[in-house]
Amino acid sequence: MRRTLLLILPALQQADDRPFRRIKYSRFPPLSLLTLAGLxxxxxxxxxxxxxxxxxxxxxxxxxxxxIQTYVSSAPRAYELAALWRGxxxxxxxxxxxxxxxxxxxxxxxxxxxxxxxxxxxxxILADFExxxxxxxxxxxxxxxxxxxxxxxxxxxxxxxxxxxHTMVTSRGCPHACDFCYKSxxxxxxxxxxxxxxxxERELAQVDDGLVFFLDDNLLxxxxxxxxxxxxxxxxxxLWQAAGSLDVxxxxxxxxxxxxxxxxxLFVGFESLSPETMRRQNKPVNATTDYADACRRFHEAGIxxxxxxxxxxxxxxxDVFARTVDFAERNHILTATFHILTPFPGxxxxxxxxxxxxxxxxxxxxxxxxxxxxxxxxxxxEQLEEGHREAYRQFLSYACIVKRCTGLPGTLxxxxxxxxxxKVDPLWVAIIRAGLMPFANRIFRRVLAIGTRPESAPVAxxxxxxxxx
Numbered sequence: 001m002r003r004t005l006l007l008i009l010p011a012l013q014q015a016d017d018r019p020f021r022r023i024k025y026s027r028f029p030p031l032s033l034l035t036l037a038g039l040x041x042x043x044x045x046x047x048x049x050x051x052x053x054x055x056x057x058x059x060x061x062x063x064x065x066x067x068i069q070t071y072v073s074s075a076p077r078a079y080e081l082a083a084l085w086r087g088x089x090x091x092x093x094x095x096x097x098x099x100x101x102x103x104x105x106x107x108x109x110x111x112x113x114x115x116x117x118x119x120x121x122x123x124x125i126l127a128d129f130e131x132x133x134x135x136x137x138x139x140x141x142x143x144x145x146x147x148x149x150x151x152x153x154x155x156x157x158x159x160x161x162x163x164x165x166h167t168m169v170t171s172r173g174c175p176h177a178c179d180f181c182y183k184s185x186x187x188x189x190x191x192x193x194x195x196x197x198x199x200x201e202r203e204l205a206q207v208d209d210g211l212v213f214f215l216d217d218n219l220l221x222x223x224x225x226x227x228x229x230x231x232x233x234x235x236x237x238x239l240w241q242a243a244g245s246l247d248v249x250x251x252x253x254x255x256x257x258x259x260x261x262x263x264x265x266l267f268v269g270f271e272s273l274s275p276e277t278m279r280r281q282n283k284p285v286n287a288t289t290d291y292a293d294a295c296r297r298f299h300e301a302g303i304x305x306x307x308x309x310x311x312x313x314x315x316x317x318x319d320v321f322a323r324t325v326d327f328a329e330r331n332h333i334l335t336a337t338f339h340i341l342t343p344f345p346g347x348x349x350x351x352x353x354x355x356x357x358x359x360x361x362x363x364x365x366x367x368x369x370x371x372x373x374x375x376x377x378x379x380x381x382e383q384l385e386e387g388h389r390e391a392y393r394q395f396l397s398y399a400c401i402v403k404r405c406t407g408l409p410g411t412l413x414x415x416x417x418x419x420x421x422x423k424v425d426p427l428w429v430a431i432i433r434a435g436l437m438p439f440a441n442r443i444f445r446r447v448l449a450i451g452t453r454p455e456s457a458p459v460a461x462x463x464x465x466x467x468x469x
Contacts, residue, residue, distance in 0.1 A: 003064040005045045007033040010077040011052040023428035025053035028167045032069055034152035039122045054161040063090045065129055070096040072344055073368035079109040101185045101346030107136055116140035119148035146172045146193040160435035166207045167215050170200050170229055174217040178283045183217055185346025194225040201232055211445050214242035230261035239448050243267040247285045249294040255301035264448050265304040273327055277313045295331040299408055302453030307333040312341030312384050314377040321387040325394045329403050334414055335421055338391050339369035396422045410452035
């Protein structure tokens with residue numbers, strides 16, 4: 001008996017005052033759902049995947065089982081969808097970060113809740129569903145789950161809906177355990193595990209457009225694993241982007257090796273300019289790093305920086321916004337994401353602010369890093385939100401863009417890259433609606449391929465075996 005499985009990613013931002021940017025959420029397909037589909041026996045199930053950022057989750061015909069990936073800010077929408085499909089007679093499983101941290105809340109809206117990674121329990125969930133005996137909770141195991149990641153069912157995604165259709169993970173977890181990061185609540189504070197290299201190679205062989213975005217929390221953290229990956233990527237012609245922490249700048253030659261293997265941009269968590277704040281947030285790697293020197297090392301390697309900054313720490317006053325933008329401008333941060341400190345359930349930050357009575361509410365829709373959901377220590381919630389908006393306005397001004405993009409090799413590339421992400425939203429909306437993302441993908445790869453290394457800087461040779469830890 002064949003059954004129908006519908007997997008849904010609800011829209012991550014639902015707040016009426018902050019509609020989401022379509023290009024922000026049309027860059028990548030929902031890898032977790034495509035992975036779940038890869039774990040589902042094809043002989044027994046017809047599987048559909050719907051991403052509400054690019055399409056309606058409504059489908060015609062009978063659906064037997066619905067799986068909904070649930071983040072904090074999408075929880076209200078996830079619960080709404082769960083009620084809709086349960087009303088139509090389907091069984092609903094909720095999983096992801098939010099159900100893992102608040103399982104009892106999620107269980108009130110679903111037939112079953114998957115806690116943690118699904119790889120170790122998805123087969124059990126399906127078997128219990130088929131027997132009509134779904135349990136309330138299923139606890140996924142972290143250790144060993146990375147080796148169970150299957151090839152994602154990319155054939156189920158909208159082929160014209162995403163700028164970078166090939167995303168993947170080569171490792172799970174992160175060696176750092178920052179107080180404000182949701183990672184610890186889902187993976188645990190100490191979990192960090194690499195996938196088998198043979199499986200990574202198998203997945204990379206499917207890339208047909210020359211672009212990969214690695215979604216690892218910290219791709220470069222494990223030097224041995226990363227260098228084995230570099231060896232696979234060198235000479236492949238693939239260009240890639242990923243996330244890495246500031247300590248990668250301390251290993252001589254490491255960023256050169258990454259560039260030689262195709263790395264062109266890294267998402268880097270600067271978070272705060274205050275070393276003391278970083279120590280208090282349990283991120284000592286930042287507290288002991290010279291940010292300006294780290295930026296110089298990224299630039300010398302030819303790797304563009306996508307910086308992450310957080311506003312609202314206890315040490316932050318109203319001057320933090322201008323100081324942060326000034327730092328980003330002076331140090332040629334190509335793109336940046338500015339966040340309002342958000343106490344995600346399950347984090348040490350949430351526990352501390354809740355105990356102090358500083359949480360304003362638990363309307364999860366507004367836990368999206370764009371709204372103040374707690375009382376800051378040195379400013380009002382309104383000042384925090386306005387300062388956050390002003391930081392974006394200043395950072396995205398044409399004057400700031402020009403200053404950030406000039407004075408380094410590849411100025412035209414940096415300008416094109418920056419303007420494309422920040423100044424042409426109406427064009428992106430038209431491209432997405434017309435299904436022209438594959439065309440945009442080809443242009444994006446050409447821009448990414450333009451060199452950004454100083455002419456005098458040699459690219460690390462393929463046989464490089466720098467062994468500094």
